[in-house]
Amino acid sequence: MTTAHAIADTRHFVRAARQQGRRIGFVPTMGALHQGHLSLMERARRENDAVAISVFVNPTQFGPAEDFDAYPRDLDRDAALAEGVGVDLLFAPRAAAMYPDGATTYVDQAGPIVETLEGAHRPGHFRGVLTVCGKLFHIVEPDRAYFGQKDYQQVAAVAQMVRDLALPIAIVPCPIVREPDGLAMSSRNQHLDADARQQATCIHRGLQAAQACLDAGVSSAAALADVVRQTLLDAGHCTIDYVAIVHPQTLAPVDTVAEPAVALVAAHFGGTRLIDNHLLTPKG
Numbered sequence: 001m002t003t004a005h006a007i008a009d010t011r012h013f014v015r016a017a018r019q020q021g022r023r024i025g026f027v028p029t030m031g032a033l034h035q036g037h038l039s040l041m042e043r044a045r046r047e048n049d050a051v052a053i054s055v056f057v058n059p060t061q062f063g064p065a066e067d068f069d070a071y072p073r074d075l076d077r078d079a080a081l082a083e084g085v086g087v088d089l090l091f092a093p094r095a096a097a098m099y100p101d102g103a104t105t106y107v108d109q110a111g112p113i114v115e116t117l118e119g120a121h122r123p124g125h126f127r128g129v130l131t132v133c134g135k136l137f138h139i140v141e142p143d144r145a146y147f148g149q150k151d152y153q154q155v156a157a158v159a160q161m162v163r164d165l166a167l168p169i170a171i172v173p174c175p176i177v178r179e180p181d182g183l184a185m186s187s188r189n190q191h192l193d194a195d196a197r198q199q200a201t202c203i204h205r206g207l208q209a210a211q212a213c214l215d216a217g218v219s220s221a222a223a224l225a226d227v228v229r230q231t232l233l234d235a236g237h238c239t240i241d242y243v244a245i246v247h248p249q250t251l252a253p254v255d256t257v258a259e260p261a262v263a264l265v266a267a268h269f270g271g272t273r274l275i276d277n278h279l280l281t282p283k284g
C-alpha cells in the first residue's frame, strides 16, 4: 500500500492506475477506522481494480463547539487496517493542502436534504462535507465512491452534488455495520464510557420497536416517532436532538408510513453525539 500526503503524489498514483485501465474505488474517511469503514473498503476491493481511501479529519464540517480537536486520530493504526483489507493507496493530506491559505471556494447546496435534521442542528456541516468530498473526488478521480448509510443525509447530499455537478462517479451507499448489541459502528463510540455505551443501544432498540409497531399495523409517523423517542427516554440519560420519519429520497417529513420511510435519530449520550437510522418498511 502506498501512503501519500501530497496531492501531486496521489494524482500520480491514480493517473498511473488509469493508464493501466484500472478502475478505482474510493472510500473517504476521517480515520479512526472500524469494521464499518473496512466493510466499505472490502466492497470497493471486490468491485474495482484499485482501491484508494482518504484519511482526513475535515475541519470545515465541524462547528465551533463540536469535537474536532477530540476526534480520534491514529494514522499508523488506520494504515495497518487499510493495508489488511487490500487498499492500494491511502491519501492522508495535511490541512494546508486541502485548504490553502486564502481559500474561499466552497460547495453549497440548498434544499431539505441539507437544511433539515443534521443540517439544522449542525449549521455549515454539509457545506464542509460537500466541499471536502468534491475536492477529494477531483484529486482521486474515482469511478465509484463508497459511503456508509449510517450518515443517511450525507449520502443523499453527496449523491445530489454528483448529479448536480455531473461528476462521473457512481455513489455506492452501503449498509450500516452494527455491534452485536445493535449499536451502529462509529468512530465516536470510543468516547462513550461504560454507562453511556450501554444506554446508547436504545437507539437501535427504538428503531426496531418502531418497525415492530409498523408491522403490527401502526402507520402514523408521529406515533412511530413517539415509540422511538420513548425508548430513548426510558434508557435514561440522553438528550435527543431529533427523531424524524422522512421520505427516503426527498427527506421531507411523512405523515403516514404507507411506503418505505426512513426513521432518523440523533441523540447525545454522556457528551457523545450519535446518529442512526432505519428504513421503516411496511409489510408486503
Ligand code: PAF
Binding pocket: 028, 029, 030, 056, 058, 061, 129, 132, 133, 151, 154
Ligand atoms: O463520513 C465521514 O467520515 C466524513 O463526513 C467524510 C465523508 C469523510 C468527509 O469528511
